[in-house]
Amino acid sequence: xxxxxxxxxxxxxxxxxxxxxxxxxxxxxxxxxxxxxxxxxxxxxxxxxxxxxxxxxxxxxxxxxxxxxxxxxxxxxxxxxxxxxxxxxxxxxxxxxxxxxxxxxxxxxxxxxxxxxxxxxxxxxxxxxxxxxxxxxxxxxxxxxxxxxxxxxxxxxxxxxxxxxxxxxxxxxxxxxxxxxxxxxxxxxxxxxxxxxxxxxxxxxxxxxxxxxxxxxxxxxxxxxxxxxxxxxxxxxxxxxxxxxxxxxxxxxxxxxxxxxxxxxxxxxxxxxxxxxxxxxxxxxxxxxxxxxxxxxxxxxxxxxxxxxxxxxxxxxxxxxxxxxxxxxxxxxxxxxxxxxxxxxxxxxxxxxxxxxxxxxxxxxxxxxxxxxxxxxxxxxxxxxxxxxxxxxxxxxxxxxxxxxxxxxxxxxxxxxxxxxxxxxxxxxxxxxxxxxxxxxxxxxxxxxxxxxxxxxxxxxxxxxxxxxxxxxxxxxxxxxxxxxxxxxxxxxxxxxxxxxxxxxxxxxxxxxxx
Numbered sequence: 454x455x456x457x458x459x460x461x462x463x464x465x466x467x468x469x470x471x472x473x474x475x476x477x478x479x480x481x482x483x484x485x486x487x488x489x490x491x492x493x494x495x496x497x498x499x500x501x502x503x504x505x506x507x508x509x510x511x512x513x514x515x516x517x518x519x520x521x522x523x524x525x526x527x528x529x530x531x532x533x534x535x536x537x538x539x540x541x542x543x544x545x546x547x548x549x550x551x552x553x554x555x556x557x558x559x560x561x562x563x564x565x566x567x568x569x570x571x572x573x574x575x576x577x578x579x580x581x582x583x584x585x586x587x588x589x590x591x592x593x594x595x596x597x598x599x600x601x602x603x604x605x606x607x608x609x610x611x612x613x614x615x616x617x618x619x620x621x622x623x624x625x626x627x628x629x630x631x632x633x634x635x636x637x638x639x640x641x642x643x644x645x646x647x648x649x650x651x652x653x654x655x656x657x658x659x660x661x662x663x664x665x666x667x668x669x670x671x672x673x674x675x676x677x678x679x680x681x682x683x684x685x686x687x688x689x690x691x692x693x694x695x696x697x698x699x700x701x702x703x704x705x706x707x708x709x710x711x712x713x714x715x716x717x718x719x720x721x722x723x724x725x726x727x728x729x730x731x732x733x734x735x736x737x738x739x740x741x742x743x744x745x746x747x748x749x750x751x752x753x754x755x756x757x758x759x760x761x762x763x764x765x766x767x768x769x770x771x772x773x774x775x776x777x778x779x780x781x782x783x784x785x786x787x788x789x790x791x792x793x794x795x796x797x798x799x800x801x802x803x804x805x806x807x808x809x810x811x812x813x814x815x816x817x818x819x820x821x822x823x824x825x826x827x828x829x830x831x832x833x834x835x836x837x838x839x840x841x842x843x844x845x846x847x848x849x850x851x852x853x854x855x856x857x858x859x860x861x862x863x864x865x866x867x868x869x870x871x872x873x874x875x876x877x878x879x880x881x882x883x884x885x886x887x888x889x890x891x892x893x894x895x896x897x898x899x900x901x902x903x904x905x906x907x908x909x910x911x912x913x914x915x916x917x918x919x920x921x922x923x924x925x926x927x928x929x930x931x932x933x934x935x936x937x938x939x940x941x942x943x944x945x946x947x948x949x950x951x952x953x954x955x956x957x958x959x960x961x962x963x964x965x966x967x968x
Contacts (some may be wrong), residue, residue: 475653476594482649483587486550489642490580492619493522493557494875495774497573498756499623499767500632507632510566512887516753516879520682521570523749523879525577526584527872528678531723532671534585534865539666542586543654547647549583554643561636572636585865590654620778624771669715670723677708678873685880728862733798736941737847738870743934744806745874747813747927748840750882754920755816755829762821762913773825777833784841797946798846803939805843810931812836817924821913843938850944882923890919 497504497518505515537545556579560572626634684701691698716722729735759765759773784805792801812835818828851867893915901911 495619496623529581533581546586552579557639624768664721673712680705742870742874746878749878780837789845806935809839886919889922
């Protein structure tokens with residue numbers, strides 16, 4: 454979720470850095486907003502089984518509660534970053550917070566499937582305004598290399614910790630109050646962050662980008678991504694050869710190809726192609742997107758495995774995810790951050806994704822009676838450790854050597870690949886798991902005794918068989934991410950941020966733990 458913008462740091466007409474207290478106060482409110490957005494990506498996972506039952510959402514549509522948010526967010530991040538450039542970062546940030554709070558209120562009050570999915574999509578829309586503006590503000594406020602590293606380190610730790618807070622808070626709210634409170638809890642976060650931002654944050658003078666908005670680019674990229682993910686989602690209920698499913702994939706390919714054509718022709722493109730074609734950035738977008746596909750699908754399966762198969766309460770489920778989050782924070786702050794300035798990024802990213810694949814490989818051994826301590830705990834720990842280690846240098850390198858005018862869109866593109874990867878991962882792996890479960894039940898129905906306990910056990914075996922089939926696919930995806938990171942990314946050890954002759958920062962490093 455990142456959008457950075459280079460800004461005049463030392464040019465005569467531009468103001469210097471904000472006074473220390475004001476700058477660090479601003480970090481508090483920006484980090485609070487980031488906590489809310491990250492928390493929202495995981496808090497709903499825990500509440501999903503209860504919400505699904507209350508609102509009568511079908512199994513085939515349940516992932517849309519996650520996907521609608523991720524897709525609106527991912528599809529509109531580039532647009533959100535561009536709006537912040539045009540409209541001012543502070544104004545965009547505060548508007549995003551207020552809109553996010555309103556969408557959360559609608560989600561909490563949802564009376565049916567349509568209202569819930571609409572609220573989640575609306576949260577994604579305002580999240581796409583909020584996230585790029587937040588990181589953009591942070592990047593222009595902290596111009597001193599050491600201060601910036603410290604600020605982004607704190608921000609990254611909060612972003613990573615937000616996942617843990619979301620899982621545990623989601624469990625407590627679902628169990629002791631109601632799943633609706635997993636939405637209502639966003640409102641105080643948003644109000645406090647918006648009021649604080651209004652009084653503490655100020656936009657640097659002359660930092661807006663006045664070039665016209667690329668409307669065709671916005672429309673084509675958003676429609677192309679929506680078609681792509683909807684195609685994956687339909688494949689679960691209607692099959693991969695269904696005419697509508699195939700039509701959506703064809704439409705997506707055509708729309709995204711047209712988007713690239715338009716971007717190569719217009720004067721002020723939404724996504725300048727020079728950002729995509731640089732070898733290192735291309736490698737990062739591709740490997741991060743693949744890694745997120747694997748990870749997001751797993752979040753969904755483990756939630757259902759723990760609650761449906763193992764019978765864990767929502768609170769217990771939240772705590773059961775802690776090893777993954779702890780591994781992620783450790784990999785990011787203790788391994789990635791410490792080694793990032795000493796060794797080339799590919800030596801962290803390649804092995805990091807490999808360790809994550811090893812964690813995922815352990816989870817392919819899941820059975821109905823599997824032990825948490827001997828299987829789920831080590832698998833999650835390795836997955837988190839590997840992901841955290843790989844994400845850290847990836848986030849930093851994503852804006853390395855980018856022209857100042859492109860630094861924002863380069864960062865937003867990283868997050869677009871993450872969010873769209875999350876949406877595709879949830880849809881694709883859910884489809885694979887559901888198909889495998891159906892096949893398992895069909896194959897074992899005749900040979901299973903007709904008594905109820907045997908039938909129920911067979912159904913649970915079928916569910917777990919579906920999960921492990923999908924997790925095997927996720928292992929392959931993570932291995933591909935590791936290979937791409939090790940071969941495409943060839944940058945050397947990153948240097949400290951430098952300032953070009955016109956006083957514009959040439960590189961902004963962003964250590965953010967992604968979800």
